[in-house]
Amino acid sequence: MAEISYIQAITAAMNEELEKDENVFIVGEDVGGKGGVFRATDGLYQKYGEERVIDAPLAESAIVGVSIGAAMYGMRPIAEIQFADFILPAVNQIVSEAAKIRYRSNNDWNCPITIRAPYGGGISGALYHSQSIEAMFNNQPGLKIVMPSSPYDAKGLLKAAIRDNDPVLFFEHKRAYRLLKEEVPEEDYIVPIGKASVKREGTDVTVITYGLCVHLAKQAAETLAKEGIDVHILDLRTVYPLDQEAIIEAASKTGKVLLVTEDNKEGSVIGEVAAIIAEHCLFELDAPIRRLAGPDVPAMPYAHSLEKAFLIDEDKIEKAVRELALF
């Protein structure tokens, strides 16, 4: 097993699926000769050629629309949206067409499309290059939204997404691309979509989060362990539909729950998690459910100090967990 980065895990997953199934192809802006702006498709154009790694014009609606058509025809497209912020022109295609086709056609048609997009801040990208957009899609039955937190999960989940017979939105935190490294098997494996994962066992406070925030929570947990505060971490992995069973179990474990997201607080994915806990775990709760999220401002600021103020970091998680532990 080799230690690879988050983005290398993404590339490896696509490479293996392109190799395995001739129906798989990639389409997106700069994914061809350039290998993607983050280099996620590095080397794939050279290996599989221009018919399977297709440079698209700057038109997200077309990237997704073409993919949907191909998918309904039996192909397995991987559509790359260069930055998640750019997905908005394609929303009609994703929500009205991809998400609904199986239902609308009474199961005659389906749409095995994977839409990859880098999200999140922390790279001085400001607005247009830093947003979290998962909440816009998380009440659309027919869609699945996957947001992995580690190289291992990223590879296994992306392969599962490509093989899935329905549309999957696959959001990758762009700061995780080169920050996170771990040993990832070279042989074929998948991580199932729809299953959350306990990343750390603990007894004092439960942190439920997803994406890069899982990494930050793990770091905070190490520091807190030295103070005698034992943190339980649940990584949602799939943020829509949510793994209710795992959420209920994790919340009940400690009765003190901190929900973390980098997204704006109001209307975010973790609000739904809070609702599930409130519905099922009232008599297990020992403290009010607490949310730690970005502020409700229109976009990620550009100024470094303000970007830092907006973003979740391990110190903020540490402080919030400590307050809950002491409650």
Next chain:
Amino acid sequence: MDTKKITMPKLGESVTEGTINSWLVKVGDTVNKYDPIAEVMTDKVNAEVPSSYSGVIKEIVREEGDTVAVGELICYIETENEQESEQAEQKNQPSTGNLKERPIETSDETSMRSRYSPAVVKLAGEHNIDLQSISGTGLGGRITRKDIQAYINSGKMDKAPIKEKETEDQTAIYSAGGKDNEIPVTGIRKIIAENMTRSKQEIPHAWMQVEVDVTDLVSYRNKIKTEFKQREGYSLTYFSFFVYAVARALKEFPEVNSTWAGDKIIQRHDINISIAVAKENELFVPVIKGADEKSIKGIAKDIYQLAEKARSNNLAPSDMEAGTFTVNNTGTFGSVSSMGIINHPQAAILQVESIVKRPVIINNMFAARDIVNLSLSLDHRVLDGLICGRFLARIKSLLENMNEKNITI
């Protein structure tokens, strides 16, 4: 004057250490808060370390060129103003320190003392716990779910404190006359009185008694007792056989090994037998834990050790916790029949009376047999005659079948 530590600050994300390029101050220099005191180089940035306090540099711990991890001590500073330094200290250390030590610091804060979370209320209800009797380690003295769990695990709830309200008023009615001897009720006597009153007032007692023929058991025990004592150093009492039989029967009748809990009955999984040990005017009730898992010899040893501890005042609270059923050796005093008061909150108590030679009729002939009465007091809320009758019959059968051939000590 107060000496403070200055540590390597966090100089950026993912930066875990820095190298001290140069010190901008030397020992004895006076610095203001936020003045730069050292230049530090990391793999990302070069930065100045600001002083966290105003004061005089007292000692420089790390030299130029040293690579120091974030959070490690680099120098000591002597601050001028205690108040200011205290504030700074608090600001710099939002942590209240080790979670486990915290209750001591906040024990006098009680603003949240009677605000209960749903989890706490639920657990208290399930285990019939009086929340007033628990101290909280949470914010403002709040009782946390962990506090309740710790309390339940400690087994203390089996002897919840008793309210004293009525006993106080009665003292006026009974006043001692001239030649009377007035003995103040304190310590263990007081606890005995409270427990007995509580049990008798709360529990509707019912009684039942069976006669058991233990002739075979007596002859077997008499045969081996001397050798046993020599070999093991303690006596093989009859009582051990009775406790053994009761523990076996309890395993088959979990209804008897239970507790009344208001809206439900809790059947205990563990079989922990309380035994009464009297000492002058004191009465202790130590517990043989997991009695169903022990041999007769194991039980005899436990009884011997617990009695020794009671006599030498060495019983620990843990020796007397978590009992689920009581066996009382009233036979010691020559009693042949008695009605015990249940050891609250258990559901029953069994009195083992004296073994006496009695003429009984077997096959239409008189025979001299060793007979013992077993008297059971039961909590009629939990138990009825049917179950208790079967329970006693089972003990009777176990004891009557104990003979040289089939007992293993």
